[in-house]
Amino acid sequence: MLLKPKAKNARAKRFLVNRDPKIVENGKTALFVRGSTTSQVILDTLKDLYSLRKPDAINFTKKNEIHPFDSETSIEFFARKNDSSLFAVGMHSKKRPHNLVLGRTFNYNILDMIELGVERCTTMQQFKAQTCAIGMKPLMIFNGEAFNQNEDLARLKSILLDFFRGEAADKVSLKGLEYVITVTAGPAGANGETGLVFFRAYTTTLKKSGTRQPRVELEEMGPSLDLRVRRVRQPAEDMWKQAIKMPRELNVVKTKNISRDGLGDKYGRIHVGKQEINKIQTRKVKALKKHLDAKPSKRQKTSDDMADSD
Incomplete structure (x- = not known):
């Protein structure tokens, strides 16, 4: 395991700070590693998956003696050196032909991974459809109840969602949704x-439908893969709890009657109870006293006395 180096100048310090944990993490980088022995099917698969994952991806073109299920040191070394948390390793052997390993790391240690056998691969070049732009977020669809019932397929679903989700976004424009990925679970053996x-x-192609919502047509662009699950490594319970833990800063407790506008200015709403205006203490002015209005004036008294004498 590599030790964290010390910064010698301001540029190196900014580089190391960028790698430190953040409240809102950057987009995850994926490593595509070629094993010591590979087949053309595996090379085509890695190439197409790399094309879908760009630009947040690093492709290793040289051969590497790497076996994630047998030894973790190599993949953890590459993950720390390249600051990546996703990896795809392609290998080929007589025991496990056309072998593809997808996995994730947490704190540069392997969190979980799944081994898949590629039984059929149709590359993107074999389709004549137009490909999507680089860096687009896909719409992912998982068909089949097995993704909720089978533990291995549930792990595969979680890894694939993390692999292709890209940058976090609150809203996505309909025109920016350029391609769709569907993953279908076949019948069990x-x-x-x-x-x-x-x-x-x-x-995706958006066409007129006569309504506000366009009609969406799909055209297969590749890759088209038939995969079979071989081995699965589930994450350790303590590491999984740390990986899914949310920072306290993101769990903001909503305060009643307080809001902020787009500029960050704070506004508060005050609720005032019923006010009894008649009981409000005003300035003590002699002319406003109630008993003066109730008592008769001196002129009225003298006129009343004269009336009584008559």
């Missing part, structure tokens, strides 16, 4: 084994 998983990618 006779012995209860996990069936094939069909990975497909489509480009």
